[in-house]
Amino acid sequence: MRYVLGIDGGGSKTVCILMNDARQVIGRSEAGSSNYQSIGIAATLKSIQSAICSAVTSTVKIEAICLGLAGVGRAADIENVKVLVQELQNSQLLPIIWDLQPSNIVICNDALIALVGGVGHDVGIVAAVGTGSIIFGRNHQGKTKRVGGWGYILGDEGSAYKIAIAGLQAALKSYDGREISTSLVENFKQHLSLASIEDLIEVIYRQGWKVKEIAALAPIVDLAAASGDEVANKIIDNAAEELIKATSTVINAIFSQNSGLEVITTGSVWRGSSKIHERFTASIINEFPHAKVIFPRFEPAYGAGLLALQRLTR
Amino acid sequence: MRYVLGIDGGGSKTVCILMNDARQVIGRSEAGSSNYQSIGIAATLKSIQSAICSAVTSTVKIEAICLGLAGVGRAADIENVKVLVQELQNSQLLPIIWDLQPSNIVICNDALIALVGGVGHDVGIVAAVGTGSIIFGRNHQGKTKRVGGWGYILGDEGSAYKIAIAGLQAALKSYDGREISTSLVENFKQHLSLASIEDLIEVIYRQGWKVKEIAALAPIVDLAAASGDEVANKIIDNAAEELIKATSTVINAIFSQNSGLEVITTGSVWRGSSKIHERFTASIINEFPHAKVIFPRFEPAYGAGLLALQRLTR
Incomplete structure (x- = not known):
């Protein structure tokens, strides 16, 4: 099986889902706000890291990640989130073997993930x-x-x-x-x-x-x-x-x-x-x-x- | 002649007029904001005192004062402004002989003074x-x-x-x-x-x-x-x-x-x-x-x- 992470970063909470390539949810957890426009990039990183940490309970290889974040739209926002993903990969706290091609990092606004989750495609x-x-x-x-x-x-x-x-x-x-x-x-x-x-x-x-x-x-x-x-x-x-x-x-x-x-x-x-x-x-x-x-x-x-x-x- | 003070205390400036009982303007001056809801009572007192100080250039007896202030309406506001008027009377900085009966202190909102100034009655x-x-x-x-x-x-x-x-x-x-x-x-x-x-x-x-x-x-x-x-x-x-x-x-x-x-x-x-x-x-x-x-x-x-x-x- 292959594994990916889906992150929903909103103003009131952050949700992380660990999913396999059969679309099955293996782990799910919630953490605090990750609207980086209002709380800053450091606090956002902390929320996301904490959500991932609870969703992933045993060591797993992650081959793709999608972060749908409130307030992210402009090119400058996306660059900031890319840096955040790099920080995640450098983190010693997560039981994750990262295998992320740059093209397998998806950064988008929260409307798109709400659409895809809501419809199922x-x-x-x-x-x-x-x-x-x-x-x-x-x-x-x-x-x-x-x-x-x-x-x-x-x-x-x-x-x-x-x-x-x-x-x-x-x-x-x-x-x-x-x-x-x-x-x-x-x-x-x-x-x-x-x-x-x-x-x-x-x-x-x-x-x-x-x-x-x-x-x-x-x-x-x-x-x-x-x-x-x-x-x-x-x-x-x-x-x-x-x-x-x-x-x-x-x-x-x-x-x-x-x-x-x-x-x-x-x-x-x-x-x-x-x-x-x-x-x-x-x-x-x-x-x-x-x-x-x-x-x-x-x-x-x-x-x-x-x-x-x-x-x-x- | 008898003399009174008219104060217009707004969000952007404070205007003070020294008027005699023939409705003549003897002195006029402007100072900073006196909206005490936003800047506090101490800063308001300072603005009003500064406006009076510039409007009254030689010693004069003041027998009545009217303060029309933005944001003043509730009973609690009026009590606060009464304390402010007492502070003015205690001030050593003003060349004023105060002779204020309590009934000669008028405290109202800025709409009433705009009406009375605008119409002339x-x-x-x-x-x-x-x-x-x-x-x-x-x-x-x-x-x-x-x-x-x-x-x-x-x-x-x-x-x-x-x-x-x-x-x-x-x-x-x-x-x-x-x-x-x-x-x-x-x-x-x-x-x-x-x-x-x-x-x-x-x-x-x-x-x-x-x-x-x-x-x-x-x-x-x-x-x-x-x-x-x-x-x-x-x-x-x-x-x-x-x-x-x-x-x-x-x-x-x-x-x-x-x-x-x-x-x-x-x-x-x-x-x-x-x-x-x-x-x-x-x-x-x-x-x-x-x-x-x-x-x-x-x-x-x-x-x-x-x-x-x-x-x-x-």
């Missing part, structure tokens, strides 16, 4: 909608197209962060008398134990809430929409529309109207109670009858393993 | 639309109403920050193929010397741009709108609509449909080339025929002086 679209949002596709010719993924200031339309922000803004507009009444005012007050909705200023600015804390309020909006709140429903509809538009743009860019394709939906937003997944699916199927909208078959780290395996069989 | 509405946005009104009975002013995360609709953000997002949507073509892509690239519009990620996130730097991009959107760019025009129209809605809400809340009133427009957004001021004015006049939309007659620090003076004549 490398053609399709992934709509990753959690704290942030990105739609990424790859066709049979290997052509890729990305829409979104611009982050919480410049984009991330339809994301949990944007849904939460829209909910907070709507609650304050309602409080001001600029917007119809909405249960969001009471819901936010209760959830955050606020005496007045004005105290949102205290919470958001003075306590210095960041993207993750704010995005965690999205379920408040989702539940209000599910309960029939008109303002909340409009927010969820807007989010669904943004995601439909972004996905249509990817499909139109690299797929023909009549080709069958799978759209993988991954991330916290899709699991809401407000049927945002159903709204999205109905609209995509209506526009592209040959498309299927599904949840991931496998996790992104598995996708990384498959991409590493591809290099052995070339 | 204390009834009307101010639409302050710069980096942030707030609409604030006061009627003949002394009743006040505030709409907006929730800051860049929770609100500030129509502000320079929101116009800039909408412009950046539209440029990236256009680049993705989700939005019609817009000159904003090239305009941002040129202005920021970017090789590709994708490099916005580098500028905004990696260089850690904050609210002020981003808000300073609003003129790019404004100029594109003035040149006929459809996407930019839609952004300016949306901003105008938000400001019209917020202002209507204030008028409807505290003024009768037929009472004459003045709406003061202050802040950088109103000075754009895209005729946002004209759009706003036409709509307000149409909805409230007895309203007048004007630019400020006097600056906010002058308004603070007038509010201090009111206490002497009570």
Whole structure:
């Protein structure tokens, strides 16, 4: 048997999978964050090394590795990660006999491994909608197209962060008398134990809430929409529309109207109670009858393993 | 003659006016920021003391003071500023004989002094639309109403920050193929010397741009709108609509449909080339025929002086 490593390096955790050439998972483990843009290259190396160390329990020869990392896209990023892979090979801590041709080192962003893991092969679209949002596709010719993924200031339309922000803004507009009444005012007050909705200023600015804390309020909006709140429903509809538009743009860019394709939906937003997944699916199927909208078959780290395996069989 | 001090304490500068009871400005000076929420109470005291020191050049008896400060609204804020005024009275650095009854110390937010300075008395509405946005009104009975002013995360609709953000997002949507073509892509690239519009990620996130730097991009959107760019025009129209809605809400809340009133427009957004001021004015006049939309007659620090003076004549 031959062996490869698949690494999924995200902002909250790192997943490592040891896979054999029959696509079987031999070992799997998790470690801390490996978003090197925010934690730096040294801490990223440590997380990845720790994940590999737990996944590989007895000595094994590794012939290919794929690292799908959040925030990696530019040539400079890829060079940095190449150095990191060299460090891994020099490490005395891992029970690994490295046999890596340069062409067997795959470095890519986390959207591609989510797509490959989600579909089980490398053609399709992934709509990753959690704290942030990105739609990424790859066709049979290997052509890729990305829409979104611009982050919480410049984009991330339809994301949990944007849904939460829209909910907070709507609650304050309602409080001001600029917007119809909405249960969001009471819901936010209760959830955050606020005496007045004005105290949102205290919470958001003075306590210095960041993207993750704010995005965690999205379920408040989702539940209000599910309960029939008109303002909340409009927010969820807007989010669904943004995601439909972004996905249509990817499909139109690299797929023909009549080709069958799978759209993988991954991330916290899709699991809401407000049927945002159903709204999205109905609209995509209506526009592209040959498309299927599904949840991931496998996790992104598995996708990384498959991409590493591809290099052995070339 | 009797003398008062009017202080306008904002995020970028502090203005102090020494005024006599004939409403004449005897001294005026500027110093650094006095937004105590962001720089702390000690630095705020220093800015205010420095502004007073330059405005008051020879010994004078001060019988009232008004401080209109950004970010001051809650009871706890007002208590903090009272302590600050006590420190001023204890200071040996100022050539001032203090004769302050507690009732002659006025502490309020910067919207009220902008209104009073802008109109020249204390009834009307101010639409302050710069980096942030707030609409604030006061009627003949002394009743006040505030709409907006929730800051860049929770609100500030129509502000320079929101116009800039909408412009950046539209440029990236256009680049993705989700939005019609817009000159904003090239305009941002040129202005920021970017090789590709994708490099916005580098500028905004990696260089850690904050609210002020981003808000300073609003003129790019404004100029594109003035040149006929459809996407930019839609952004300016949306901003105008938000400001019209917020202002209507204030008028409807505290003024009768037929009472004459003045709406003061202050802040950088109103000075754009895209005729946002004209759009706003036409709509307000149409909805409230007895309203007048004007630019400020006097600056906010002058308004603070007038509010201090009111206490002497009570």
